[in-house]
Amino acid sequence: MSNYKVAIDIGGTNINSAVINADDLSFVESNSVPTPNNETDLIIDEVYRIAKSYKDKYAINNLDLGISSAGVIDDEAGTVVYSGPTIPNYKGTNFKDYLAPLYSNIAVLNDVNAALLGELTYHNYRQDNIFCLTIGTGIGGAFYNRTLGIHTGARHRANQIGYLLYDSHSETTFETRASTSGLKQLMKTKNYRYESNVKQLFKDAKKGDALANDILNEWSTYLAEGIAQIQIIYDPDVILIGGAISAQGENLLNYIVPKLEFFLPHHYGHAQIQTTLSLNNAALIGAIAKLL
Structure with a gap:
């Protein structure tokens, strides 16, 4: 059985995502889409769509989902507790609750914390x-x-x-x-x-x-x-x-x-x-x- 995990990185301009083979940290697939304006189109809906599409495509029964996001993130609650003007209406977004139908395990981190952890994992x-x-x-x-x-x-x-x-x-x-x-x-x-x-x-x-x-x-x-x-x-x-x-x-x-x-x-x-x-x-x- 494949050891695939899904990672999604939410920035002010683009949402980058990937299916990653945890055995060797190779990228099975990666994509990038423009970040929704979070007014008429919500970021959380796009994240749900991306995660579900990977879960279905690769038949991942027990999905391990990692979210990296701009803004101030409460890691434990999986919530955006503060966000600047670059992403409107973002405060209060709760990834753990909204994405619960999809994942078995989830990690939600501030994007720069995630970037540093990734750098330390690679090097x-x-x-x-x-x-x-x-x-x-x-x-x-x-x-x-x-x-x-x-x-x-x-x-x-x-x-x-x-x-x-x-x-x-x-x-x-x-x-x-x-x-x-x-x-x-x-x-x-x-x-x-x-x-x-x-x-x-x-x-x-x-x-x-x-x-x-x-x-x-x-x-x-x-x-x-x-x-x-x-x-x-x-x-x-x-x-x-x-x-x-x-x-x-x-x-x-x-x-x-x-x-x-x-x-x-x-x-x-x-x-x-x-x-x-x-x-x-x-x-x-x-x-x-x-x-x-």
Whole structure:
């Protein structure tokens, strides 16, 4: 009998999903669909549809289902207890109750916690203290200590770093300015000819395009400011940067790392900064990590 588990990762832009063979963590099938607006079309209904389609297609009698989701998640209750404006009407969504007809076992995690668990499942990090931030529609954080595990906080709200650095003049936060959404908005504001094509932006910058470099320098300054706050608060061994933009690797880090010293005390120092090794699969693996 196959040892298949279903993982679903809910983001502000897309819902990624996969059937994963738990024996070797290989992907049997994976898909991605746009995230419903959660007003006329509900996210929970789309998640139910995805899970049921995999359960039926692969004849999984006792379904182990892992859910990774944006927002503040109560892992035990399987509920969204807080959500920012990127996903309207999301607070109060209860995955455990709504999906109960489908699963035998379920794990519901915050998406960045899941991404970090997935990264640790895939790769053997030697460091004891690891902070992960994912950059996408918003910005999220997760902190892992080898002895204590993933730190979630007293009210499941630990590491909500996207809300740092609120600026009352512009009414923006770290997330607003430094997320991929913030970068795309900056590209439009500065009339970049390829509008919101982030991959092309990095290509043009590498070729020496002045506007592309100007955009990336401004955006990466916002990002470096937030990472400096993480350094001061957590003092981790390593800070991982995840999300689709992490595929830029050294091209991304070369914009960020040199700017950190401007937001830290003189000779303060900082953790090793690197992009995640698992890229976009980490949250899906992390979603089922507790079910392995």
